[in-house]
Amino acid sequence: MLAIIGGSGLTQLSNMENVRREVAxxxxxxxxxxxxxxxxxxxxxxxxxxxxxxxxIPPHKVNYRANIWALKQAKVEGIVSVASVGSIRADWPPGTLVVPNQIIDYTWGRESSFFDGVDTPVRHVDFTRPYDEALRQRLLCAATVAGDSAFDGGVYAAAQGPRLETAAEIDRFERDGAELVGMTAMPEAVLARELELPYAAINVVVNYAAGRSSSEHGIHFDDIEVVLQESMVRVRAVLECLCRV
Known part of the structure; x- marks a missing residue:
């Protein structure tokens, strides 16, 4: 069974059937x-x-540990994250779908491990490749089957939020090698790794990052909402195809 974590613009999956809800x-x-x-x-x-x-629930207040633990308890075999992001690259305009392959973590103060309690042995996990490659490839294949396209690879900057970034912060992220900016990949990805759950993401570009292109002088939130609504229709189609591949 696959788990799907929906972010901004995807608070429910209208294309699910035989639905039942369970409080974890x-x-x-x-x-x-x-x-x-x-x-x-x-x-x-x-x-x-x-x-x-x-x-x-704002990004910095999400109970990531409870979310991932609950999915582990549900015996899922993998997790797909759907998240809206800002684009640092000029050639990834709003509406672009990206299946990222790397993360740079700029968050702070979030509970980021299951193994940091009193008398709990520390556990170090390999995080060289933060996203599961097999699940990434399934997502890319699903996009193709859906008649859509998604870029293969991208460096995601995980910002603290909930505010959006300054233009200078985006400049810094770009110097560090980031191509996308969002607020939720960390610690979600590493917690999945700690519980040995394959984890991959499909990112929806909803705006250019601060100081870039149409966002040079500010972010236009009305435009973001339009892109979200249009793009999430495509994401749902990709997820349907993912269930077939």
Whole structure:
């Protein structure tokens, strides 16, 4: 069974059938929302709204540990993250889909490990390749089958939020090698790695990052909403095909 974590613009999966919801309890508190179990293209899936069903939980307040633990308890075989991002690259305009392959973490103060409690042995995990390659390739294949396209690879800068970045911060991210900026890949990705759950993401570019192109003088939130609505229709189609490949 595959898990799908939905971010901004994807608080539910309208193309799921035989839906039932289950409230999960974990040693790390409650997840962002009840787990939604169902089927997509005859394949079993479970959906979790990262920011809550009403999109009320900001990125730095998401209980990432509870979310990932709950999915592990549900015995999922892998996790696909759907997240909106800003583009640092001029050739990735709004509406671009990207399946990233690297992360640079700029977040702070978030609970980022299951193994940091009192008398809990420290566990180091290899994070050289933060996204599972097999699941990445399945996502890319699904995009092709859906008649769409997604860029293979991209460096995701995980910013703290909830505010958007300054133009100078985006300049710094670019110097560091980042191509996309979002707020939720960390610690979500590393927590999945700690529990040995394959994890990959499909990122939806909804705006140019601060100081770039049409965002040179500011971010236009009305435009973001339009791109989100149009792009998430495409993402749902990709997810349907993912359940078939």
């Amino acid at each position: 309890r974990t040693p790390f508190g409650e997840p962002s929302a009840a787990l939604t179990f169902g089927r997509m293209c005859e394949a079993p899936v479970v959906f979790l709204a990262r920011h809550g069903h009403g999109h009320t």
